[in-house]
Structure formats: C-alpha cells, structure tokens
Amino acid sequence: MPKNETENDAAPTPRRGRPRDPERYRRILDAARRHFYAHGLERSSVDAIAVDAGVSKMTIYSHFGSKEGLFEAEVRDRTERVVGGLAGAEALDAQQPQKALLSIGEQFLTLAREDEALSQFRSLYGAAGVQPEACRAFYRQGAERLIGDLAAYLRRADAAGTLKVRHPRQAADLFLSMFLGDGHIRGLLMLDMPDARENRALLREAVRVFMAAYAEIP
Template sequence: MAESPIPAPKPRRGRPRDPERIRRILEAAQTHFNEHGLERASVDAIAADAGVSKMTVYSNFGSKEGLFQAVVRDRTAPVVTGVPGSKMLDPDRPEQALLAIGTRFLALARGDDALGALRSIYGVAGAQPQACRAFYKEGPERVIDELAAYLRRAHSAGTLKVRNPLQAADLFLSMFFGSAHIRGMLKLETPDARENRALLREAIRVFMAAYRA
C-alpha cells in the first residue's frame, strides 16, 4: 500500500542535529533500502525502526530520496577515506603502493556495506540520476582519481611508465570486479582471505608487467 504523500519540510535552521539519532535513522534506512529497494521502502517503517517520528526523518533529510542519497554517501565514505592518499605513498616503490591501495580497496569493496550500497544504487539506475551521479563521484571516481594521482608521481619518478594514468588506474581497480564481485552482489559465497590475497598478488604482477619502467 502506497504511503500518503507528506510535504517534505526543510531541515530546521539553528537546531543542532542529534548524531546518535541520525545514525539510527541511517542504519534503519540502509536495512530497508537493501531489503526493499528505494521504491518499496517505507519511511514509516524506517522511522519506527529508528525510534523516531516520520516528521523527524523528513525534517532531517527532506524526502525519502534525500534519505537514500544520505545512506549512499554514508556507505560510500569508508571506501574512499580508507584508501591511502596518493601523497602518503612512495613513488619509488610502486609495488608496495599498489599492495596498500589494493588491500584496502578489496577489503572495503567486498564488505557488506559497500555491496549493499551498490545493490541499492543499481536498483534505482535511471530513476534517480542525482543519487547515481553522487554515488559515482563520491566513490569510484574519487578512488580512481587518487590512484591516478599516485601513478603520475610514479611516472615522474621513473618507476612506472604510465601514459594514461586514469586509464591505468581504472584497469587496476577493475581487476577486483570479476566473478567474486558478481557473487557478492548476488549474495552468494565469496572468496576467503587466502583467495583475495592471491588475486591481489596476481593483479599487481599483471599491472607491473604492463607498466614497469
């Protein structure tokens, strides 16, 4: 049964938001979006699970779509912030840098939060272009840009020969989105830590074979 439409009030000015309350709303919303998708998720049910009123949800996020975008941002952030910044990595040691980036990225990309965010965003592709664009810019694009920045530094240092850093970064990260990623998206059995380490070592070997100076 469809929910009766409610005007989406703007967030209150001058009143600080309760971080714990926001956290409860985001966690409840993530569960509902993962289970039901954006269209079938109920703000009433999300509010009840979070222990707040529906108006509290609307006053903080504006609409169900605004709440969905907040959930996507919240679940995307660890993928970006957890990947080492390009300036923290030694351009003279590309294999160690790729190991650091790949280890963190692979662990986060295979995590339930990241997979849940991907399932949710794929479910609204086309219907919610703003949410999809925000997810891409705040997640994949930022990670690719960070790795590309490192590859430029390694190229300048003479340890790698990378004519197109963005393309090379995209190729490296794409090696982690094969059959194991598809199984994770489908909630099937995923590789264990040993298999992930083997994949990471092989990805680095292939990348270095292509781009070593």
C-alpha cells in the same frame, strides 16, 4: 498510492557542513544502511528509518533533504573506508606504490564483497530506468570518487618517478576493475563467494600485473 516521501516541497533544505550531533547522524546512517540492505532504496521508508534511528522524519530531511540524499550519504560513508586509506601516510607515499596499491586494493576488495554493497548493486541495476538520481548518486559517491582519488595518487607516483602513468584515470579504472570479475559476479548472483585465500591471491596478482604494466620506465 502513498505520497512520495521525497517530494521537495515537503523537505527543508539540508544542512551543510559538520552535523551538530555526530552520534545522532551516525545512528541515522546505520539505520539507513540496514533498511537499504533489507528492502532496497525504492521500498525503504524514511518513516521506518527514523523510528529505527530514534529520530523524527523531519530530522532526517533536515540533514539529507530526501531519501535519495540519505542514500547518497550512506554510500559516501562506506566509500570513505577506501578513500580514507588513500589519505593514510603510508598509502600516500609516492615512493612505495606497491605497498600503497596493496592497501588500497585490499580495502576496495573488502568493500566490493560486502553484502550491503552487492545488495545495492542488485537493487540499482534492476531500477536504473526509474531511479536515475539514485544511480547517479551511487556512481558519484562510489566508482567516480574512488577512481578520481586513486588517479590523484597515481599522478603523484608518476611525478615521483616510481610509476609511469600517462593516463591516471584510465589506469585507476583498470586497477579497480580487476576486483570486479568472477567473484563480484558470483556475489551479485548470490552464489558461493571466493574465500579469504582466493581474495588474497587476487589482490597480489592484481598488484603484480599493475606494477608490471606501469612500473617500468622506458
């Protein structure tokens, strides 16, 4: 049986802060995304990822500590596209929650429909009992982070008086959950996915329902 590539005694402590070579860091993440998508976390090889990225295996360990650490960084990198939308001036405008929710929902729906994200869901659902650290990383950098950041925005909208949200985290969870129904299940099962028209209709309806529930101030 091959030696586990993620043994802690073989991996140096990962570096903290901004990578010294952002271009190399990006190559590693891009290579990891390709391999995790094609093979899943368990069957992906750090050696193969290193070759694909044009770096040494020890370079990957120095940045990420382990294969699970690399997986978590790759999930965080993809999640940044939605979290980054929350950081935009328009999306953060507490005076325009409908516009903000349309922007956030559109980015989240795109992320949730991606082949790479669906592949990781399938892989982790099947290995949840034997890969608890990977599952925790996926949740921490995916759902937990997105719900937390959206809840923070909803608190600001509540303070501004444009929404009435008593339980921001619960409301954020409900909003994002509206995009994980039929289309998401079809994607997990590798069936025909909703087209762009269906996705736009879902987005508009999700925002309408959310605003109807939380925009009316008693």
